[in-house]
Amino acid sequence: KQEVTQIPAALSVPEGENLVLNCSFTDSAIYNLQWFRQDPGKGLTSLLLIQSSQREQTSGRLNASLDKSSGRSTLYIAASQPGDSATYLCAVSLGSGGATNKLIFGTGTLLAVQP
Amino acid sequence: GAVVSQHPSWVICKSGTSVKIECRSLDFQATTMFWYRQFPKQSLMLMATSNEGSKATYEQGVEKDKFLINHASLTLSTLTVTSAHPEDSSFYICSAPPGGAMADTQYFGPGTRLTVL
Numbered sequence: 073k074q075e076v077t078q079i080p081a082a083l084s085v086p087e088g089e090n091l092v093l094n095c096s097f098t099d100s101a102i103y104n105l106q107w108f109r110q111d112p113g114k115g116l117t118s119l120l121l122i123q124s125s126q127r128e129q130t131s132g133r134l135n136a137s138l139d140k141s142s143g144r145s146t147l148y149i150a151a152s153q154p155g156d157s158a159t160y161l162c163a164v165s166l167g168s169g170g171a172t173n174k175l176i177f178g179t180g181t182l183l184a185v186q187p
Numbered sequence: 188g189a190v191v192s193q194h195p196s197w198v199i200c201k202s203g204t205s206v207k208i209e210c211r212s213l214d215f216q217a218t219t220m221f222w223y224r225q226f227p228k229q230s231l232m233l234m235a236t237s238n239e240g241s242k243a244t245y246e247q248g249v250e251k252d253k254f255l256i257n258h259a260s261l262t263l264s265t266l267t268v269t270s271a272h273p274e275d276s277s278f279y280i281c282s283a284p285p286g287g288a289m290a291d292t293q294y295f296g297p298g299t300r301l302t303v304l
Contacts, residue, residue: 115295123291163231
């Protein structure tokens with residue numbers, strides 16, 4: 073059974089700091105891995121999607137890496153801002169299309185960026 | 188980008204009543220939709236996979252007779268929580284992959300907050 077874990081569970085940093093969020097999964101047979109952002113009481117916003125054949129993806133101040141063989145992914149946030157404060161979730165997909173597209177979510181990291 | 192809506196955004200009901208939550212893909216067709224549940228300060232847990240025109244597939248531990256799923260059209264899936272109890276209070280979120288070239292992408296609804304008194 074695939075299990076996804078995120079470390080740390082919570083993180084508080086001063087504005088401007090670079091930070092790394094970690095995600096690990098127990099079964100390396102994934103199709104892709106995604107990072108999401110969730111604001112309190114809200115739905116999910118997709119940040120980055122990494123296919124299993126890729127090593128990293130970048131979008132603005134965000135960079136996500138994937139080491140499928142070791143079952144790890146990291147989300148790097150550069151020059152953090154108070155607006156980055158949210159819960160960050162990673163999720164793995166077992167396949168593409170239909171029922172295999174279901175996502176297994178990690179436990180989440182609650183990020184607070186202090187002004 | 189593709190949009191998925193949910194209705195209602197929040198609902199409060201008495202114990203023993205049934206509540207229906209709708210998930211709609213507004214600008215694309217979705218043969219498959221997923222329903223997740225999120226308890227306070229916890230992550231999302233997949234409840235079931237909704238399949239258009241056929242029965243839903245439920246995850247282990249999810250009661251299919253309590254959480255009724257109907258995917259009657261390519262743009263609408265409904266989740267009905269039957270005889271709701273306080274322990275069913277949660278945040279319910281649906282998602283849908285557009286399919287085709289966008290098959291790897293999933294779009295999430297804004298969620299429905301259910302509170303059972």
